[in-house]
Amino acid sequence: MAATILAAMLNVCKYSLLPILLAQAVRLRRNAIRLPEPPGPREGYAGEQSGRGIHVLFVGDSSAAGVGVTHQSNALALPTARLLATRLQATVHWELIARSGVNTAQALQMLKQAVVRRADLLVTALGTNDVTSQQSPGKFLAAYKELVDYAVTRLGVAGAVITGLPPLHILPVAPQPLRSYLGRYAQRLDLLLQRWCSASENLSYLSLDWAAVPHEMAVDGYHPGDGQYRQWSVLVTDRLFELVRRVRTVPA
Numbered sequence: 001m002a003a004t005i006l007a008a009m010l011n012v013c014k015y016s017l018l019p020i021l022l023a024q025a026v027r028l029r030r031n032a033i034r035l036p037e038p039p040g041p042r043e044g045y046a047g048e049q050s051g052r053g054i055h056v057l058f059v060g061d062s063s064a065a066g067v068g069v070t071h072q073s074n075a076l077a078l079p080t081a082r083l084l085a086t087r088l089q090a091t092v093h094w095e096l097i098a099r100s101g102v103n104t105a106q107a108l109q110m111l112k113q114a115v116v117r118r119a120d121l122l123v124t125a126l127g128t129n130d131v132t133s134q135q136s137p138g139k140f141l142a143a144y145k146e147l148v149d150y151a152v153t154r155l156g157v158a159g160a161v162i163t164g165l166p167p168l169h170i171l172p173v174a175p176q177p178l179r180s181y182l183g184r185y186a187q188r189l190d191l192l193l194q195r196w197c198s199a200s201e202n203l204s205y206l207s208l209d210w211a212a213v214p215h216e217m218a219v220d221g222y223h224p225g226d227g228q229y230r231q232w233s234v235l236v237t238d239r240l241f242e243l244v245r246r247v248r249t250v251p252a
Contacts, residue, residue, distance in 0.1 A: 017177055024178040025132075032173060033220040037065040040072025043095040047085030055093045055118060056081060056240065057151065059111055060125030062100035063166070068218030069226055072096075076125065079233040080240070087241050095119070103129040105143040111150065121240055122151045122160035127193070131168060131185045141192045148203070159202045159243035161236055165190040166224075167212035173221035202247055204239040208232075 045053070058064055058077040066075025073079065081094035097107075097114050104126045124147070130140045144162075151157040168174070169183020190207075197205035211228050218225045224232065 017181070021178055021181055024175050028174055028178065032222065035067050035218060035220050035223065037062065037067055037098075037100055038069055038071050038075060040066075040075070041078065042072070042097075044078070044081075044093075046078070046081040046092045046094065047088075047090060049091050053091030053093055054084070054088065054120050054244065055095075056084065056121045056123060057116065057119035057155065057157065058094065058096045058098065058123045058125075059107055059147065059151075060098045060123075060163075061102050061107065061129055062098070063128070063223060064096065064098035064123075064125040065100060066098075066229070067100055068220070068223030069229055074226055075229055076233055076236065077123075079230065080123070080236045083233060083237040084240050087237060088244065093117075098125075101129060102126075103133050103135055103143075104140055104147065105135070108143055108147040108150065111147065116155060118156040119151065120156070120158055121243060122148065122155075122157045123163070123236055123240070124148075124160065125163045127165040127186065127189055128168070130189060131165065131182055134185075137189055137192055140189050141196060144193070145196070159204070159247040161204045161206055161239040161243065162193055162197050163232075163236070164193055164205060164207045164209075166208045170212045170214050171222065172214040172217065202243070204243055206235055206239055210235075 064076055066072055069075050077094055077096040081092045085092040095116060097111055097116065099110060102110060107126055126144065148160055165186040167183065168186040169180060171179050171182065174182060194205050197203040210231065211224065216225045216228050217223065
């Protein structure tokens, strides 16, 4: 019922304010600060090299790529691998497949085209560009399911941490009413992710509601700041640790 009401509200908002929303979106795209993806390794291992260990694959958009910080060591993937290696007292091999601007369907194609080693666990960070490119909720969820299915059937993934959509309703760089519209659309897609993940013990949904703190964001007013990436990596590590036990993906 809540999803149906939200969808109806979004349709009314979109079509009644369409000229304003389009004008604000064009202006936002033209004036936005464009931060680069940070340098640093996109694969490697953390912890002492011993035995098989755990392989973790990170797939996503600019936030997964670490936009907003100056190096991969301050982003999401590498810090998470280090934290998980400490928690497990085992080697964590990690790999990052991410690019700024991709929506979920594009991330799926990017993953299919990449040369990726087999993985035990998957971490995703997608959805913002599905909102900004106005992908339909159905297509968004279908692409997400296909991406995870590909990781499971082709790469051997046993469990996944699915990061929810960011709280776009507080996006400092976006004016009103565009900010509210993007926020509500993100909430609609986020509800789909929550429901999908709740139906499987191998999927762990991670909300980003805690990140609704504008002054902690990067200088572009769009991506996470250093402290938010640190918090995110801690939360992802906790979920990965739980998944290791739940799906019995225990390091050899």
